Amino acid sequence: MPKTAPVSGRVGAAAHLGPGGDPLLAAKFSVPEVPRAFIRRQRLLDRLTEGTAGPLTLITGPAGAGKTTLAAAWARQRTAPGPVVWLTAEYDDRAPGVFWAYVLEALGHHEVVLPEAVGQPRSADVADHSLLARIASALAHLRRPVVLVIDGLEQVPVRAVASGLDFVLNHAEPQLRLVLISRVDPLLPLHRYRADGRIHEIRSADLAFTRQETARLLRGHGLARYEESADALVARTGGWAAGLRLCALEMQRADNPAGFARTFAASQSAVADYLLTEVFAAQSAATQDLLMRSSILDRVHPDLANALTGREDAEWILAELTRAHVFVEPIDATPWCRFQPLFAEVLRMHLRHHRPGLEACLRRRAASWLADSGRLAEAVEQAATAGDWEWACTRMVHRLEIGRLLTGPEAHRLERIFSGMPGDLAGAEPALVTGACALAQHDTARSRARLDRAEEEMHQPGARPSPEARLALSLLRLLAAPDAQGGDSVSRSAQPTRELAEPVPRPLAEAHPEIEGLRRYGLACALEGAGRPDAARRAFTYALAGCTGEVTQALRHHCLGRLALMESQHGALSQAEEHARLALEVAGHRSVPPTRRSGMGHLALAAVAFERGELPDAGHHLDLAAASPDAGHDPVLDADIAVTRSRLDLAHGHWQAALMAVEAGRTHAGPLAAWPAQRLALACSAAHLARGDPASAIAVLNEAGPGGSAHTLALAQARLAAGDLAGALGLLAPLDRRQDAGIAEFVRIRLLQARAATLTRDTRRAHGLLRDALAAAHPERMRRPFTEAGPWVRHLLEQLPDLATEHAWLTARPGVGKDTLRTDGCPPDFVIVERLTDREREVLRHGAEMMSTQEIAEAMYLSANTVKTHLRSVYRKLAVSRRSDAVRRARELRLI
Incomplete structure (x- = not known):
């Protein structure tokens, strides 16, 4: 082994000179002190230990994220695989020769002995390849690994330095373990390290304090009583370490620490000073201007930033800010990005202080850009914040966007924004928007009042309402006040809306399919309310065909539910079930917010289950319908909830509860249109019949007045129960000749006729009529009419064992109750089926x-x-x- 010595020749020497002749500052080699209030976050310390088992560990995050403190605490806990060599890099170290001189001196300072032959850089500007090769070779021959921590690497944004580090690291493995601390990603080929699995990264998201760590921080500042404030602080700061510490210090001085945590403003906090001096002031003038102007936005798009600044370099600036972790982060894989909430608040404060009056102008400019880009709710929010309600309302009406208040993924958000609009604004447009909002809240009385106000404004002398405004008024009138008079007046009420749509430019109309969808839906609801179920079913089908695209999904959900309910009343149970389940499926679509979902689908399923004798399922779906957002607001829904609850009570033998359910429905619903009023009258009549009072049943029906075939059928049933056989048959005769009678109506007519035949002892005719009723009910498994008809049905079936066997589906449900028929020779759990293909x-x-x-x-x-x-x-x-x-x-x- 060759003789080794420190590069300096003396371990720990303090006055060595760099290649430029300046002294190498020993303070840069000291591991920073850990603050007294340091919160030990073992999850991150363990990750650093894990990372230094490999060649490269990268810690990146914004200023104040706790990068240096974390690394310093880890270095002091002595879990590194070898000696830790610390170097704090500064801007003056960017010359490659100076940088490597500091690296060599740091190694010597921490007693990592390299051979004298390694040498030193000859020039401040250059670190030649030979020197780097000698450094790498010397490190590779060390007996144990060394961990080199370089803090503040963003201060040395020099490609030559980065390439030198890459070279040394690749040739000094496995003895060199490099830990880089930086606000930005270094210029090393990180993609290659990632692909090879040779890098361990701790990013800003990892450095963010969790709720539990924030609670510990509060305890460390003597604020244990206020740990419940941790959630608010994390939400406000995004878990930013420096921000949390500064807030904790402010809370220590506050008279009401908990109140401060909930409401603290950046302008009142030391956080503002930190962000302005450490982050904002470090940016160029152009970047500062972009940051201030864009701070009014929750999300920033480069093109929108260009529109706010009047420049064309926003994409590059935002990319640089994102790369530098300057409290700007990208949103998924989109061009959009967002500012950290506290940073945005500080920037807005700075904007208001230095450029008073500019914020409102910027928000109006942003509103136009966002609206033209299809982000209507964000646009309206910007205009509302600027107090420019006139622009927001005019945009909604004249761009035909008022339908977006009633359907579409942004409907609830738009309604919430406009709820803050002053109520005394003049003009037709604010009145129309307020009327639409009231309609969305099911407040038809207030909606009609605002529409009256809009009409007055449009008829003022000199007023020239646009085609779009006239169309909006007509459409909202149709939706807010469906005609309940019957006849052709309903169709006539929808005619103006159709005619007023013609002058609207075709491209504008095509861009808003919800307008035509709402017109069709309004017509269908008017027909439903007027007691014209057959026409209403066709109209809802027609409206459903007009629901195309995401913006009409909520409307489609409502159409399907109402159509399913009417089909269940018609007796088309399979079709009703299919449409109801589809309505529930559409409700799960993101375009239908929970607050805009209807209980009609569940109500239709309750009706289907009831007709099939599946009472537990009926009760389950009825409860879900009653808990829906529109329950208590939609008269048709509320009336049929009461009707179905009354029928369920009757099925369980509780006629008093059934009458109470009807009365509650009438009281709760208030003034009713013809159809829901008629439905409640029918339910009330059925309850009176169940308690053996046909006279009261007849009186209720007579008081309700004529109401179509359902009313006539109920009156015939009541008259038959009262012993008026001729009167009952006289009422049934015209119904029997109807060509478009529904399955439910047909089955009930045949059963009443069969009952009348048994009373006249015409058994053969009774058998034939019962056979017809069973054949019609079989495809839909419509059991309830036979149960409600009474025990005479069972007696007839006992006389016809073949017919009973053929229609054993009547007793096919498990757990037979008292309301389910039994037939001789056919056990209740046995099913006779047609052959499956x-x-x-x-x-x-x-x-x-x-x-x-x-x-x-x-x-x-x-x-x-x-x-x-x-x-x-x-x-x-x-x-x-x-x-x-x-x-x-x-x-x-x-x-x-």
Whole structure:
């Protein structure tokens, strides 16, 4: 072994000179002291120990992130694989020769002895390859590893220095372990180290204090009583170490520490001084200007920053700030970035102090850019913050964006923003926007009042309302006040909206499909409220076809739910179930915020389950409907919740509770349109019949007035119960001739006619009518009408064992209760099924393997719709409503 000695010739010598003749400062070799209030974060100390088992450890983060303190604490705990050599780099060390002179002196200072032959740099500006090779060779021959910590490497942004470090590290392994501390990524080829697995990185996100660590920091400052403030401090500072320490110091001096933690402002905190001096002041004038102007934004896009600054270099500046960890971080893999919240607040404070009046101008400029970029809610927020409500309302109306308050992913956010708008603003546009917001909140009375105000403004002398404003008024009127008079007036009420849409420029109309979707939906709701269910079903189907794109997903959700409810009342139970489940599926879409979801889908499923005799499922879905956001606000929904609850009470024999449910529905819903009022009257009539009071049932129906076929059918049932056979049959006769009667109506007509036939002892006719009712109800497994009809149905079936066997689906449900029919010779848990086709069995076998509909389609080379058709057929034949039940039942019957 060659004789070795320190490079300086004397270990620990303090007055050696660098290649330029200046003394090498020994203070730069000292491991920094750890603050007395240091919070030991073992998770990070362990990561440093783990990192120094390999060649390169990189600690990067913004100023005050705790990088140096962490490394110093780790160095002092003596868990390194060898001696720790510390070097604090400074701006004056950027010359390669000076830098390497300091590295060699640091090694000697910490008693890492290298051979004298290594030498020293000959020039301040150059560290030649020969010197670097000698350093690497000498380090590689050390008996134990050495950890070289270089702090502040961002002060030496010289490629020659970085390439030299890379060369020495690669040729001194495994004895050299390098720890680099920097605010920015060094110029080393980090990608190569990452690919080889030779680097361990501790980034700003890792350095951020957790909630638990913040609580310990508060305890360390004598603030143990205020640990509950840790969450607020972490949220406000982003876990930034320096910010948390400064806040803790401020809390120590505050009269109300907890209040300070909740509400502290950067302008009142030492945090502002730190950020302005350590971060902001270190930037160029152009960067400072960009930071100040962009601080008004939650998220910054380079093009938006250019619009605010009037320059074209924002992309480069933001990239540099991100790379330098100057409290600017990228958002995923997008051009957007965000400022750390406290830093943004300090910048806004600085903007207001040095450029008073500029903030409002910048926010208006940002609002225009954001709106034109399709970020309407962000644009309106900027305008609202600037107090420019006129711009926000004019934009919403004249760009035909007012429908976005009622449907779309930003609807709730827009409504919340406009809720802060002063109520005394003049002009039609603010009135229209306020009317739309009230409509979104189900406050139709307030909406109509604001729309009246808008109409007054539009008829002022000299007013020239735009086509878009007139269209908005007509559309909101349709949605806020659906016609309940029936006849052709409903269609006429939608006519102005359709006509007013024609003058609107086609590109603008095409950019807002929600306007036409809302018009169709408003027409359908008007038909529903007017008691025209057949026309309403067709209108909801038409409205559903107009719901295209993400912005109409909420509208599609509502259309599906209402359509499903009307289909369940019609008796198309399978179709109702499909649409209801699709409504719930659409509700999970991000375009439908939880506050805008409807209970109609669950209510339709409750109605379907009830008609099939599945009372527990009906009760479950009814409870979910009653807990939905629109319950208590939508008269149609509230009325049918009351109706379904009343029917469930009757099914369990509680006629008093059924009457109370109806009365509660009437009280809760307030003034009702024709259809929901009629539905409540029908439920009330049924409750009176259940308690044996047909006279009261007839009185309720007569008081409600004519209400279509459902009303007539209920009146016929009441008259039959009262013994007025001729009157009942007279009411049924015109209904029997209806060509478009629904399944539910047809089944109930046939059952009433069959009951009348039994009363006249026309048993043959009664059998035929019962057979017709069962055949119509079978595909939908509609059990409830037969249960409600009374025991005479069972008696008829006892006379027709073949018919009872053919329709054993009536008793197919497990756990038969008192409301379920029994037939002789047919145990309640036995199911007679139609033969499954080979294709249906194959679909069911795939379903048993937990394959999705799409996966089954791909496996069988079918379309997804064809698979759904097969599944519906399987469900019908097996008398079930879910795939899991179908699989279970098919296995019981050994079909698969």
